[in-house]
Each structure stands twice: as structure tokens, then as C-alpha cells.
Amino acid sequence: MQKTKDIIMDYLELPRPIALVLDAAGNIEHLSIEACQLLGYELSEILGANWVSMCLPQRWQLKTKRMYDAVSADYNEEPQCHTYPVLAKNGRQHPLAWHIEQRHSPSGAIVGSISTGIKVRDNALQEKNALLQSAARNQAVLDNAIEAIISINAQGTITHVNKTTEKIFGYPEEELLGQNITFLIPDTEKPLEHYRATLWNYMMPDSNKLIGINRELGAKHKDGHQLPIELTVAEISIAGIRSFTGIMRDISERKLSEARLKQSKEEVQQARDRLAHMDRLHIASEMSTGIAHELNQPLTAISMYAQACRNLVDNGKSDIKSLLSTLLRIDKQAQRAGDIIRNIRALVGKQDPHHQLTNINDLIHSTIELAQVDIECRTITFKCQCSETLPMIEIVSGQIQQVILNLIRNAGDAMVDLKPQEKIISIISEQTCQDFISIIVRDTGVGLDIDQPNEQLFQPFYSTKTHGMGMGLAISHSIVHNHGGKLCANKNYSDGAEFSFTLPVMPILGDH
Amino acid sequence: MNNNQTIYIVDDDPDVLDAMSMLLQSTGLTTKTHHSGQDFLDNNIPLLIGCVILDVRMPNMSGLQLQLDIKRKNPTLPVVFVTGHGDVPMAVQAMKNGAIEFLQKPFRDQEFIDCVHRALYINNLATNEREHLRSIQDRIDSLTKREHQIMRHIADGDMTKIIANKLNISPRTVEIHRARAMEKMRVKTVAQLVHIVMESEAQ
Structure with a gap:
């Protein structure tokens, strides 16, 4: 009880400094009142006594005496700080922190020392407590983190794990400690040795740049299932011993939603492709009479040339020369038919959805050729102003061809009531700025309704034509947008309609 | 051909x-x-x-x-x-x-x-x-006014005497003109003459 009370008193008592003046031999010349109170002596009782042998516990005496001797002997002795306990009259010990200085006579000779001391309560204990508390706090933080936090030494051996590690990986702490980190993060892709090398790379001091960077790795749960994690490594060096703390986040959820997002993006892309394909089929069906006619031409010619050859042979009028020239013509017609079929297949077939390096001017010319399969288009005069200095660009050429074809066909429809010589479509390709190529399609037709909002033009199922689905511009818009460009109508152009679209010189891959 | x-x-x-x-x-x-x-x-x-x-x-x-x-x-x-x-x-x-x-x-x-x-x-x-028609027309064109007049009457089915009466000329004169018209029209019978006139008039 008494002891507890003393401790409490100790804590409550305000620490007041005490002063001690010693002569060169270490005998007490003066002692402050506080010092007398602390020690429990009357001043008279103690003056002249040797400080070290009277007021210090036995085991501190020798060490402290040497210190005082040194202070009193050396001219250059700097003020010193020491901690030593004093022994009170009642036998209790009080730890004090001392500031000790030399005392000089007016002539400058060392005449002893002045010490000021302040009670240090159980500071060491307090520090330990604080350390323990802070450690407990840290542990609580670690354990409640949503990440698994694993410390390993330079050899990769696990030295510490938090509670979340147990939760994420399914192993209790004791099964993990002492294991190599590869136990938790085996690399399924690469051989173990390679993985170790990778880990080592993380951990080498000169690969600091890797440390702290988030990396996605495949880990393994106790039940055997793959666990995608994101790893951040921090290096800690204590007293020259390097250790590493890996912070691992379970990213299964994220992976799952990423996969879902990717899937839905793919589905959107597929739907877009299907729609574009439908539009091409629609164009093809609109053009089918033209296509049939176009295909019939060479077939008819072939058949007639062949019959002509037979007639010549039958009549005995044939000479090899004229037969050969006719055969050449047959061959030419067969190739013509083949070209037409190739064009049509490019139009109606499922398209390679990949970007290819394309010369946009070649694409414009081949699209005009395709458009002219339709006889209505053949009365139109095409004027091309193609810049010769355009860079090749990476596009899905079939899709861009579809855009140009849509614009040409719209232009053709807008000019249907004009006289043939008035039907003109101008196609201009140019590089408008460093990053974009622009393609403009103009006609001399009825033009656009100025009051019509631009957005409506590109809405699906919006059409001013009697035939047609109203999908052409909507799909073209989405194709161009998907390429990172922009399709728009220029209402300022008054001689007809003008549509233009841009394409980036550097492809913007992926989805927008 | x-x-x-x-x-x-x-x-x-x-x-x-x-x-x-x-x-x-x-x-x-x-x-x-x-x-x-x-x-x-x-x-x-x-x-x-x-x-x-x-x-x-x-x-x-x-x-x-x-x-x-x-x-x-x-x-x-x-x-x-x-x-x-x-x-x-x-x-x-x-x-x-x-x-x-x-x-x-x-x-x-x-x-x-x-x-x-x-x-x-x-x-x-x-x-x-x-x-054929052109040659008929050529032949018709070669007729005199009187020959053409008499040929029209024959084509209408009039007898020689009636034609003579209508035109106030003698039947003999009618017969002479008729013979000359038939010769110019290159026909042998009156029936042929009637046919050729109708053919030309059908145009």
C-alpha cells in the first residue's frame, strides 16, 4: 500500500531541479533545500560529507566518482550530462538526470563542480510502455488493413503477417511464418527460378525504382484457387538488415468487374459490327439490281465472244490470230466479273475488324468504283481533289469505305432529280492539322435543311428518303467516332450538301 | 436477207x-x-x-x-x-x-x-x-388527171356507161383511158386495178 502511495506521490510531485556544489575532492559544499528534502537530511547534517560515498547507491559510486574526478581534473572538460540515482536517508533511490559543470576560482583554477539534477521518474518504463502502446496500435492498424501486409527478409522468408493475410490467403499465421514468399505467390506462368529472380529484382537495393510500384501477380489461396493480387513492395533497412514489406490487395473483385466491363465492351463492339454489317447488307440490297446488271455485262460478253469463236471455227473462216484476240477478250471479261464479285464480297462479307495501314486516296477511288456498280451513280461526275502528301493511316478500311460509300450514295440520292451534267460529287482529302486527315464529300443536290439540328441527322432511323432505313449516317457516325474522328455536316455550304469526317493520323486503338 | x-x-x-x-x-x-x-x-x-x-x-x-x-x-x-x-x-x-x-x-x-x-x-x-407502195405511188403519179379520175370511179365500182354519163364523155373514151391506166398501173384485170388502188389508199 505504502509503496503504491509512494509511486503515486512520485507521479504527482512536480519535478523540481536540485543543485549540488562540490569541492575538488568531492565533498559537499552546498546543497539546495530541494536536495535536502529529497534526501531527507538536514543541511547541517550533510555539509562536508563526501557526496558520492554518502548519497549514492553502492554500485553507482565508483563510476560516478571517476566521472567527478575527471570533471575536476581536466581544464577542457565540457559540461556533462549523466543520469545516476541518489540514495535518500530512508534508503529509497531516486533516479536523477544531472548536468555537471566545472567550478572555477576567480584565478581560473578548478575548485570543484556544480551539478543540477532533475528527477527522472520511471521514464524508461514509460518509454517502454509508450513503445508497447505504439506497437499495439500499429499492430491493430496492420491487422485491420484491408490489404495483406507481409514482411519478408532478404532471403524471401516470411517474418511477419497481419490478420488480413490470413483472411485473404486462408492460412493461419503460424503456417506462414518461416515459409518462403513463393509459397504464397507461385508464378504459374514462369518457372519458379525465374520468379525468384523477378522477386529478387524487386528487392535489390539498386532496383529502387521498382519498389513501390504496383504490380499484378497471381497468388494462391490455401484451397488452391488462383488469387489475383496487386503487390506493392516497400524496403525497410534497420541497423543494416534489409527487410521488405509487401502490401497485397486482393483484386479478384476488380478483376471480375474488369472482365465484365471488357465483356460488355466487346458485346457493344460486336453489336456495332453487326449493325454496320446490316447497313452494308442494306446498301448491297439497294444496289443488287445494279450489281446483277454489272455482273451480267461480262458474263454476256464472255458468252457472246465464245459463240463468235465457235461460229468462226464452224464457218472455216477462223484464223488463229483473231481467235487468240477473242480469247484474250474473254479472259479480260472473266477478270472483270471476278473484280465485281470481290468488290461485293468486300461490301457484304463480315469484315476484318482490325486496323490496317491504308492509303486513304486509294480507298476513295475504289469506293467510287464500287458506288458506280449502281447505274444511277454512273451518270454522276466525280471530282477528286486528293492531297498527294497524306500519310498512310491505320484504319479498319472496310468500315471507312462504308462511310464514304454511305456519303456518296446519300449525295447521289440528293441529286436524283437533276440533269446528268449537273450531278457532281466532289471528294476532297487533305491533312487539316498535324494529327488529323479530313475527307469532305460535297454534292450539288437539294442540300440540308438549315433548321434541322445536326444531331438529328446522325440519329438512327432518321431519314428524309422514301426508301432506306435511316441507319447509314448513324452507323457512319459511330464508325468514325470509333476511329477517334468526327463526322459532321457543314450547313454553311450552300451549293448542296457537304459532309466531312476526320481520321487521326496516329490510330486511337480501343474503345471510346 | x-x-x-x-x-x-x-x-x-x-x-x-x-x-x-x-x-x-x-x-x-x-x-x-x-x-x-x-x-x-x-x-x-x-x-x-x-x-x-x-x-x-x-x-x-x-x-x-x-x-x-x-x-x-x-x-x-x-x-x-x-x-x-x-x-x-x-x-x-x-x-x-x-x-x-x-x-x-x-x-x-x-x-x-x-x-x-x-x-x-x-x-x-x-x-x-x-x-412496193412507193412503186404503186410512182405509177399512180404517172397517170393523167383523166386517167386517175376514171380509175377512182372504177375502184368505186361504177360501170363504164355510168362513168361516161357522170363525166359526160363517151363510153368509148372511158374505155381508152381505162386501158391506158391499167397499162400504166401494170395490171391485167380490173380486179387487180381495184386491189392496187385500195392498197395505195390504205396508207
């Missing part, structure tokens, strides 16, 4: 034009090719003998338009249509306007040749008919 007959082919597709021409030439026919309606119209249409092969759909001037133009200028010149994609109303219109045939590409070559031959035959008949 008449050796003067030429087949005029009008098609904007140079390959098909060439093939048609070559096929027809290989059967011994004479052809002339035109790449457009306008090019064809540069001919002196009324004088053409033979037939025309037209593509229905050509830029600038459609085959149907050209057909009407030809019909107006030379009704004896038959038109055969060839087309890669003729629709029914177009074919009906072409036939109403007097086309010989409306052939869909690709057609069988023999069908095409037969068709051309039929057109040439029709042209031949029409040409002969025209020649």
Missing part, C-alpha cells in the same frame, strides 16, 4: 458492245457500233435499213427514249432491247412502243441471233412493202 441490212448496236458498255458486234459478224452480218444514243442519232435515221439493238439503261439518254425517236424517224427500223435488269413496266412500255424483243442478259446466244434475224426479216418485209 437483204445484203444492205446493217445491225446498229447501241450500248454504253464497250466490252458488251464489242462482243455483240463480234458475235453477229461471225454469223456473216454487218454491224455498226455506237456507244451512246446521241452517237447513233448522228446517222441519217430515215435511210437506215436493218435493225437496232438497244441497251435499255444508258446514262444520259435511255433506250426507251431513243426507241421513240427512231420510231418517229424510221418506223420500219425494228428495235431489239437487251437489258441487264429490265423490270416489267419497262418491258411492257418497250413492247407497246413496238419493240421486237426484250432480251434479258445474260441470254443464250442463239436466242439473240434468232431475234436479230427476226428483226431483219421484219425490216425486210417492211422495206419491201415500202418499196
Whole structure:
């Protein structure tokens, strides 16, 4: 009880400094009142006594005496700080922190020392407590983190794990400690040795740049299932011993939603492709009479040339020369038919959805050729102003061809009531700025309704034509947008309609 | 077949034009090719003998338009249509306007040749008919006013005496004029004379 009370008193008592003046031999010349109170002596009782042998516990005496001797002997002795306990009259010990200085006579000779001391309560204990508390706090933080936090030494051996590690990986702490980190993060892709090398790379001091960077790795749960994690490594060096703390986040959820997002993006892309394909089929069906006619031409010619050859042979009028020239013509017609079929297949077939390096001017010319399969288009005069200095660009050429074809066909429809010589479509390709190529399609037709909002033009199922689905511009818009460009109508152009679209010189891959 | 007959082919597709021409030439026919309606119209249409092969759909001037133009200028010149994609109303219109045939590409070559031959035959008949009528007209034109007058009365069925009465001349004079008219019209009997007059007046 008494002891507890003393401790409490100790804590409550305000620490007041005490002063001690010693002569060169270490005998007490003066002692402050506080010092007398602390020690429990009357001043008279103690003056002249040797400080070290009277007021210090036995085991501190020798060490402290040497210190005082040194202070009193050396001219250059700097003020010193020491901690030593004093022994009170009642036998209790009080730890004090001392500031000790030399005392000089007016002539400058060392005449002893002045010490000021302040009670240090159980500071060491307090520090330990604080350390323990802070450690407990840290542990609580670690354990409640949503990440698994694993410390390993330079050899990769696990030295510490938090509670979340147990939760994420399914192993209790004791099964993990002492294991190599590869136990938790085996690399399924690469051989173990390679993985170790990778880990080592993380951990080498000169690969600091890797440390702290988030990396996605495949880990393994106790039940055997793959666990995608994101790893951040921090290096800690204590007293020259390097250790590493890996912070691992379970990213299964994220992976799952990423996969879902990717899937839905793919589905959107597929739907877009299907729609574009439908539009091409629609164009093809609109053009089918033209296509049939176009295909019939060479077939008819072939058949007639062949019959002509037979007639010549039958009549005995044939000479090899004229037969050969006719055969050449047959061959030419067969190739013509083949070209037409190739064009049509490019139009109606499922398209390679990949970007290819394309010369946009070649694409414009081949699209005009395709458009002219339709006889209505053949009365139109095409004027091309193609810049010769355009860079090749990476596009899905079939899709861009579809855009140009849509614009040409719209232009053709807008000019249907004009006289043939008035039907003109101008196609201009140019590089408008460093990053974009622009393609403009103009006609001399009825033009656009100025009051019509631009957005409506590109809405699906919006059409001013009697035939047609109203999908052409909507799909073209989405194709161009998907390429990172922009399709728009220029209402300022008054001689007809003008549509233009841009394409980036550097492809913007992926989805927008 | 008449050796003067030429087949005029009008098609904007140079390959098909060439093939048609070559096929027809290989059967011994004479052809002339035109790449457009306008090019064809540069001919002196009324004088053409033979037939025309037209593509229905050509830029600038459609085959149907050209057909009407030809019909107006030379009704004896038959038109055969060839087309890669003729629709029914177009074919009906072409036939109403007097086309010989409306052939869909690709057609069988023999069908095409037969068709051309039929057109040439029709042209031949029409040409002969025209020649015949022209010669009748020439003969009629060679009659004197009195001979023509008396021939008209004979064609109406009047007897010699009635004609003499109507014209207030003697029957003998009527008979002399009649004999001379029959000679000029190159007929042997009165019945033939009546027939030829009716033929000429049918036009």
C-alpha cells in the first residue's frame, strides 16, 4: 500500500531541479533545500560529507566518482550530462538526470563542480510502455488493413503477417511464418527460378525504382484457387538488415468487374459490327439490281465472244490470230466479273475488324468504283481533289469505305432529280492539322435543311428518303467516332450538301 | 436477207458492245457500233435499213427514249432491247412502243441471233412493202388527171356507161383511158386495178 502511495506521490510531485556544489575532492559544499528534502537530511547534517560515498547507491559510486574526478581534473572538460540515482536517508533511490559543470576560482583554477539534477521518474518504463502502446496500435492498424501486409527478409522468408493475410490467403499465421514468399505467390506462368529472380529484382537495393510500384501477380489461396493480387513492395533497412514489406490487395473483385466491363465492351463492339454489317447488307440490297446488271455485262460478253469463236471455227473462216484476240477478250471479261464479285464480297462479307495501314486516296477511288456498280451513280461526275502528301493511316478500311460509300450514295440520292451534267460529287482529302486527315464529300443536290439540328441527322432511323432505313449516317457516325474522328455536316455550304469526317493520323486503338 | 441490212448496236458498255458486234459478224452480218444514243442519232435515221439493238439503261439518254425517236424517224427500223435488269413496266412500255424483243442478259446466244434475224426479216418485209407502195405511188403519179379520175370511179365500182354519163364523155373514151391506166398501173384485170388502188389508199 505504502509503496503504491509512494509511486503515486512520485507521479504527482512536480519535478523540481536540485543543485549540488562540490569541492575538488568531492565533498559537499552546498546543497539546495530541494536536495535536502529529497534526501531527507538536514543541511547541517550533510555539509562536508563526501557526496558520492554518502548519497549514492553502492554500485553507482565508483563510476560516478571517476566521472567527478575527471570533471575536476581536466581544464577542457565540457559540461556533462549523466543520469545516476541518489540514495535518500530512508534508503529509497531516486533516479536523477544531472548536468555537471566545472567550478572555477576567480584565478581560473578548478575548485570543484556544480551539478543540477532533475528527477527522472520511471521514464524508461514509460518509454517502454509508450513503445508497447505504439506497437499495439500499429499492430491493430496492420491487422485491420484491408490489404495483406507481409514482411519478408532478404532471403524471401516470411517474418511477419497481419490478420488480413490470413483472411485473404486462408492460412493461419503460424503456417506462414518461416515459409518462403513463393509459397504464397507461385508464378504459374514462369518457372519458379525465374520468379525468384523477378522477386529478387524487386528487392535489390539498386532496383529502387521498382519498389513501390504496383504490380499484378497471381497468388494462391490455401484451397488452391488462383488469387489475383496487386503487390506493392516497400524496403525497410534497420541497423543494416534489409527487410521488405509487401502490401497485397486482393483484386479478384476488380478483376471480375474488369472482365465484365471488357465483356460488355466487346458485346457493344460486336453489336456495332453487326449493325454496320446490316447497313452494308442494306446498301448491297439497294444496289443488287445494279450489281446483277454489272455482273451480267461480262458474263454476256464472255458468252457472246465464245459463240463468235465457235461460229468462226464452224464457218472455216477462223484464223488463229483473231481467235487468240477473242480469247484474250474473254479472259479480260472473266477478270472483270471476278473484280465485281470481290468488290461485293468486300461490301457484304463480315469484315476484318482490325486496323490496317491504308492509303486513304486509294480507298476513295475504289469506293467510287464500287458506288458506280449502281447505274444511277454512273451518270454522276466525280471530282477528286486528293492531297498527294497524306500519310498512310491505320484504319479498319472496310468500315471507312462504308462511310464514304454511305456519303456518296446519300449525295447521289440528293441529286436524283437533276440533269446528268449537273450531278457532281466532289471528294476532297487533305491533312487539316498535324494529327488529323479530313475527307469532305460535297454534292450539288437539294442540300440540308438549315433548321434541322445536326444531331438529328446522325440519329438512327432518321431519314428524309422514301426508301432506306435511316441507319447509314448513324452507323457512319459511330464508325468514325470509333476511329477517334468526327463526322459532321457543314450547313454553311450552300451549293448542296457537304459532309466531312476526320481520321487521326496516329490510330486511337480501343474503345471510346 | 437483204445484203444492205446493217445491225446498229447501241450500248454504253464497250466490252458488251464489242462482243455483240463480234458475235453477229461471225454469223456473216454487218454491224455498226455506237456507244451512246446521241452517237447513233448522228446517222441519217430515215435511210437506215436493218435493225437496232438497244441497251435499255444508258446514262444520259435511255433506250426507251431513243426507241421513240427512231420510231418517229424510221418506223420500219425494228428495235431489239437487251437489258441487264429490265423490270416489267419497262418491258411492257418497250413492247407497246413496238419493240421486237426484250432480251434479258445474260441470254443464250442463239436466242439473240434468232431475234436479230427476226428483226431483219421484219425490216425486210417492211422495206419491201415500202418499196412496193412507193412503186404503186410512182405509177399512180404517172397517170393523167383523166386517167386517175376514171380509175377512182372504177375502184368505186361504177360501170363504164355510168362513168361516161357522170363525166359526160363517151363510153368509148372511158374505155381508152381505162386501158391506158391499167397499162400504166401494170395490171391485167380490173380486179387487180381495184386491189392496187385500195392498197395505195390504205396508207
